[in-house]
Amino acid sequence: MTKPIPSKARAVIIGGGVSGCSVAYHLAKLGWTDVVLLERKQLTSGTTWHAAGLIGQLRASQNMTRLAKYSADLYVKLEAETGIGTGMRQCGSMTVALTEERKEEIYRQASLARAFDIDVREISVDEVKGLYPHLNTADVKAAVHLPLDGQCDPANIAMALAKGARQNGATVIENVKVTSVLTKDGRVTGVTCEQNGETFTIETDNVVNAAGMWGRTLADMSGVTLPLHACEHFYIVTEPIPNLQRLPVLRVPDECTYYKEDAGKMLIGAFELKAKPWGMDGISEDFCFDQLPEDFDHFQPILENAINRLPMLETAGIHTFFNGPESFTPDDRYYLGEAPELKGYWVAAGYNSIGIVSSGGAGMALAQWMNDGEPPFDLWEVDIRRAQPFQKNRTYLKDRVSETLGLLYADHFPYRQMATARGVRRSPLHEHLKARGAVFGEVAGWERANWFAKEGQEREYRYSWKRQNWFENQKEEHLAVRNGVGLFDMTSFGKIRVEGRDALAFLQRLCANQMDVAPGKIVYTQMLNARGGIESDLTVTRLSETAFFLVVPGATLQRDLAWLRKHLADEFVVITDVTAAESVLCVMGPKARDLMQKVSPNDFSNAHHPFATAREIEIGMGLARAHRVTYVGELGWELYVSTDQTAHVFEALEAAGADVGLKLCGLHTLDSCRIEKAYRHFGHDITDEDHVLEAGLGFAVRTKKGDFIGRDAVLRKQEEGLKRRMVQFRLTDPEPLLFHNEALVRDGKIVSTVTSGNYGHALGGAIGMGYVPSEGESETDILASQYEIEIAGVRVKAEASLAPMYDPKAERVRA
Template identity: 50%
Template sequence: MASAAPLPSRAHAVIIGGGVIGTSVAYHLTRLGITDVVLLEQGQLSSGTTWHAAGLVGQLRASEGMTRLVQYSTTLYAELEAETGLSAGYKQCGGVTVARTEDRMEQLRRTAANAAAFDLECELLSSAEALEHYPVMRTDDLVGAIWLPADGKANPTDLTYALAKGARMRGARIVEKTRVLDVLTADGVVRGVRTDAGDIEAEIVVNCAGQWAKQVAAMVGANVPLHSAEHFYVVSEPIAGVHPDLPILRDPDGYTYFKEEVGGLVIGGFEPEAKPWVSPDAIPYPFEFQLLDEDWEHFEILMNSALLRIPALESTGIKKFYNGPESFTPDNQFILGEAPECRNFFVGAGFNSVGIATAGGAGRALAEWIVEGAPTTDLTGVDIRRFAPFNGNNRWLHDRVAEVLGIHYEIPWPNREMTTARPFRRSPVHHLLDAAGANFGSKMGWERANFFARDGEAPVIDYTWGTPNWLPWSAAEQRSTRTGVTVFDQTSFSKYVIVGRDAETALQWLCTADVAVPVGRSVYTGMLNARGTYEADVTVTRTAADEFLMVSSAATTERDKDHIRRHMPAGADAHVVDVTSSYAVFGVMGPRSRDLLSVLTDADLSDSAFPFGTSRVIPLGYATVRATRITYVGELGWELYVPAEFAVGVYEDLMAAGEPLGVARGGYYAIESLRLEKGYRAFGRELSPSENPVEAGLLFACKLGTDIGFLGRDAVERARAEGPRRKLVGFRVETPDPMLWGGELILRDGAVAGQATSAAWGETTGACVGLAYLRAADGAVVDADWVRSGDYQVSVGGVLHPISVSLRPLYDPAGERVRG
């Protein structure tokens, strides 16, 4: 398939990397009408990571978006031969996943509920029923299993060549044995590539270079945080009873999977402690169709588990040991999208052992992003902008990847925290929180207090699906916030200054709400895309005639800045400056928050002098801080924006002055519970590029009553006129027994109606509470009468519990507490 002709001097799009991802992007670009495509491969097609992939195609993923992406892959793979004459080697053989423990079985029951929410066939099995699907396995130690009939397998190399042929049939050029030496740019925009066979001018460059993608990205100053790890599987000699239609078997408690191959079994897995390979900057070249040395000692944990599950392996030989390096990302999600550092430089890389399953859908999604200039679906979880430059540190990546590979088959515990390469980013008062018994979670690298343990007790999480060990401590923090005063370290907030003569004009276009407010006022607002769905959920405070402070969630710093810069009105004198690390933020929340702050300041904090939404610079102890009267917990409170150098002193003053008032320290688990009782939304869960303000119940934060245009306004007005097909509601479980974590299936009158976007224990309401989008089975408009007329249940591990549903906040629906 190599091209003997000289390289073209230009192309509309150049794709770097001829593995399954690069060929999928080429295939889908040409399907979308971009036929002037050149794909460059330094070796031969599929010769990097693709050729030694196991080829498993499991459809069910943690989110509906990723499930749909893989579903599209399977449809495509089944159709490729008819289109191209080349088979992808795809076979729908089904999949069995077994459970050795009750905790694992609880996960599988929750998985089955997810499948029901996504309208994907999934069946719970007893161990005896599992044996009927997979007769060669041992089952006497199993608790149960699930059966996913839509699972399948593909031949990675055949799939790559079929996609490549499809792209060539529509005009793309595939050029092998050609190495990219540099990516050419000018003024922060891609201009082409330099290869060992000459230069190609291009408007678009797509980096699908697999484990080389970090090196390629560095050519334009972009950050693609991934690191290779050694990844193992073996192929056995033929085994009696193993045939081509045998399902895929996954035994996650034993870290292993099994796939039929030529009458034998491919036996691989995801060991708990992986072996990172060389630094991303030191991957050898050439490295074509190569493997690393066998390491039977490291593979032993997988082999012992395989011998337990498939007894026939005790007397079966091994034909081949595969140790192929593969790239993994810090959060076990792949990387897709346009790099914020360089325009028209796109990335599809870091597929964490799911490249074959996701290649079709990911290739289509990236091609649509390229053609449309923005994602056409919610890709937040895999968006390249979820990472910051500091995530590209190779030493940090090396240590993190050792943990990431094993996550594939670890029980996905609620609130599971990574343990490697930490602590990472620390607020100025981290040491004070640590000394006070904080348990720390991580968000965008920030170490954040989840909860504070009682004196003398270890601040650890004993992971469980049921009531967790830390709940009494978090519940106490909730009670303190509702009845007294609690101080939260919220330094991890993303913070930007929007400054310039046209700052107001720019923000009026970017924001749904009217931000033309007096200096010292804060506004809650969304930022949308052209489709009228959410790109951010922020507060904007006017700090001067030509300056605003924008505060956003911790995880979205890079995507927020990129969104703002891309959608600034042309020619506007307005600039965004990231001041996240310049300020600590302390939330002082609760009915006694005014009493506490008044001990430290002479500023008038009365409701008449300092009403809700007011933001002022005030003296506080010896420091001078910005105090904004706002809340994410539904109580009287202030957020204090403190210059980093004053943070320790201010925090110490707050705790000392608050001692006579019974001040408590609070963590993010308490914030989550408190905000859910109030029905406050969170970006990434209730708000994403899949939801619009009509569905989310946030039309009040849209300036539709004015004639002021904003990005996405036309789409919001259409959505309002058509009526929502989904509606966000709050819910409360009728009994205090079941523990909810988010993602649970919601039923209306016995039929699937949605999933919990978020859920947690609500101490004030005395049961678990949450938020969920409800939808009608027939796709009809979902109005208030429809919501109120239903009878609702939530599935918790397969057990149904009655819930009450509300369109108003469950706690203090009139908002009297906030007004203080």
Template identity: 50%
Template structure:
């Protein structure tokens, strides 16, 4: 039967699962009611209907935790609003540990909960068994109890959201498949269905496991793939307590929840398989997949050992269903890179029921306000490279995401699938010298160097990992002699043309009207005065600039610059990242080393800080810029790939006299944190303004061409609101800082650590942290007032906080003039 479709809607949403219905509900609730949601079959019939329905407030990041926290609030309110019971049960949850490292992780999660006012506390094994009497306590060291967690009925919650949307005027139409998103001039303008077209101002792809194929039609990369995911439901169990908390045993790869007198238990899998590699049947609706016993036997045996009652209880339901997982374990939420007004929400990695309400609200707010409501940069579709959205990559990488959901969330944990895709010219010589590689955006990058006789392999821990002593020596070399690092994978974007200077003046906060051969660190702001990126710009000629960005944000920076180019501007943008190998040379002996191998005058007068020069090293033509991310005297040397190994060999051979040592990313991170240098995505994002992080000095408000966001920056600076970024150092040299540890001022949570490492020079864990001001105080100077501690695995560790870096605050070493 042909359905009457509206000819136009402000927003068309594709997909009637938890996400699509949440977006529709929150758009309508916020007053945008001209919304049409189109579902190919029936609501929830793809993945939502068979979700386990676990809901918990604590997730892996600030944004996802905010989503989940709001989701609990909505579950408690939506029945009164819509009359539809979402099936919410606040049973609490207990996560157990069977080894020291898992206990450390759980304690760190409980610490993280303190940032959000979420109750989480340690439970002894005896108390856990009393609360969950079916559990075998053998090997259990304790656990973390979160009383506000529980479960919801996925279909009922989605129905409630759909009902709430309809009550406010949104239209939800089932059994209508969207065949194509219509575009005009790189802008989404509607959808085409089998029963007609609808023009639209915005299109939202919430297609779940179909989202990738739908996006691909328009060149939109949606880096997710369906994987097989199992759970079982027992027969009815006599006298099963109805108030059992959800029990999670990550090391056993299993969770359990009471389900109407039965036990539902699901698996995180030690091996996982992609599904739908050849496409998904047009008839797929409320379907399940074949249950392959061998796929779950290993984890099933662990589950039966942990809950012995399962050995004598029948299984009513053996279920296998497809769920979508992203390639990197992070959500996909935001505007598509190449098509304006095309939004995507998906790839939430088995957290749809607990995060769907909050994620849908965030996307709705983004559409209404024209910008993200909070920092969602970790989810930005722009992070994905073209090769990462292709099926061969996703079919290998996404199952690993499923496996890792219950695995240890180690600091620095590296992916094992789809490796060795992008190698710099220095990959092989550094591998031969003991490099242990990490992976970013497909690039293999040395994390640290193993001495002879030591296997270059990460052995993970929340404490001192196996590389710790070697990285201390790497840091020492950078501070006391000379160190060299591979910077080749850093982004290199060429901005060229008659209007290149005026374009960059508009895009960048610093003054780009600099002489040829000069280099400047700068920010790029949005219209709200928030920091879209921090980059280094080098002027190579009258009409030629190189913009250098971090590895993980090169594509994002490219797209940001591309979208700023006006039609009447003569500006050409190209990515030259792979055109050069780059070696960073740093340390007090770096000048002496380069003087020994080059024909250049390296004196401060001839080669000052923030300048660029062309010369030769050995027989190779190179150019270098005098910069430093370590806080030491240093240069970044650019070499074409054909000469790269030659330059490397010349530097290594000559460097022996000066105590040269190769270093990796672990050492560099510690060096930059001692010096208080920042990293976009960790220590700042587009929600922060320059005054909050001490970067007003790169905001040239009087330059002839005003930079984007200038007025907003000045207004926010005058308002002087926090939180403010500070340096932090533990007084006890034992504990380590990684990320997100709560910082307490006078016993009350005042902020959190953005990034941490163990600094060899300062002799303790050091990092950066965001802090709110003490009550009644105004002005950044007050941020460091008070007595500070940091929560590390449940213990309060005394700390020093400073508005200046702990290492060389006057930058005398970096600006060395001798």
């Protein structure tokens, strides 16, 4: 019997895989009874039905781990709730390392797991053999065991979630194809769909795109950016193997393989280093429980390694050689949240082969987000607002996802750069910098000089967990900024103009600092949410009575634009992305004034150009707006130059700089300088979950100016006191390195993690930042403790400071 299609719903979910079913289940649990899930064929028929079903709790950050742990707990409970067996069993998992570099990586992951309160043990090779008797351990260097990880039956989990959704009032209808999403005035108003040749319309304010590998095409119809692309994913299932006992899930990332024992058979899957993208010309309408053609040649090298690793496979017959499509994204992280282009258009897609372990938690988080109007905690890693509009380009996606599938099991070295789909966004100085030895990295599609190679030095990364091949280059650049003058190309900054009659009132409401300043003044501020968490970290320059210029990190531009537009009331304000209009050259260091005086007739003294002011200057034969601000903690100017004049201004600075020892510097140096000065980095040190006062940014908040978003939360926190404090750390041993996510140890006990780290070349050791729980404690109490940082299982002594260790009174900045 065909289910009738309702004419109205509070939310319509498109896609009946595990992701869509999880969103339906969690919305219904929150009391959204008029939720409709539409599946074009049958539930699970896209990717879910052939997923391997591995449940690994440890992910790259605390909140992603929180979501994975939630999924594992949910799948254990679902069976009792719905009566559908989920096949969930906590057989544990084990990762083995075959190289010293991988050993460092998995030991670092084990330290992180401890910080996240996950049961984990570093185990000996003998213990590996005990857990996995069939394994060839001759070249195993190290292993880590997580006893509470597990495996499950993906299709049954989706069915159990769908049943749980129905039990709580949701409607699930199969064989209905959504043909369009209806919109009016920039928001969702409904969907049209087809059932048995008939067309129906459902009125709704909320649509969830959980369409998996069809998600990009579906989003495209509504002008929404959803960059994902299908790839072929291979695995083999053996015939039954006699006397095969239950085994933990095994990962051998150095051989790109994972192994799962299932009902007396072995499943061997691969994340090969170069994957095969699929479906460039669209995915067939009829695709349903389909497999892709076998490609044994592609899988053979993986299988040869597998037979060496598990010799019993040599005599085991192959029951199934499987090739199925899964969707991958440009950065290997899935998408969640409300699309910035269209109100009421939500996304839960692009799971990069970790959809089963992610979907339980992701469905819960998205449902909460839809219900409350804000995410339950910091989800920036997977936020749809990180996607750049150009990334929906199919040629770009096809090129990039051939790499991202393999990155799941590649060494996750610090500073690792993508190799594919490069060169899309370039500064006007790209070729100039390349000719001078720049080695580029990429953020949000922007090519940025990360470091400068010397004459005769190879211009590529040699990755390692220890000092990489550019460490000494960074040291020279860093010390040039501290002692002389350095030049950075920061064209990738996001630049936004907010102008109009009500621009001041609008920004006063959104920003925590005082925006009513004289034209030419620069204000460092945050935009807060109602909890006092940091939604954006930016500088705002008042250009005139009615025009303001906002500078944000390149990676957060789409997020910041969306936040501004979302909060625009009935006000006369125009918000424009002007990122491509101007380049940014940063002249930084104690000799910055000497250099500026050489290229410009303007006066750069404190009297004429004090800190936190901007004005137009002549430079060479061109013009620029010189902003006296810094992200490295030195005297300096950010020069905003029209893109057509950028090359000329660069050449003028370079020619004049020869006399004062000007050094070209990269992004790694920008980061090491800012971390010495304890400047915060959005996405690492500060997020929408971190209270502005606990982040140590209360100096940029003006509660007396009148009402603004987050003001009540700031006043409450002032009354009740801080529960944790941002602290800066320096390792007393100059040898070890900090990156981020190392475990922070206070008086012998792990209390949190390092939010960001780099090497402090002026301070003579690795520097880290991190939050320390401090409820009811004074600053003296916090600093009286003994601190260590656990790096790959080894604890290293650290000095702690609440004030910046470098130039604590900012005398150099105002010199």
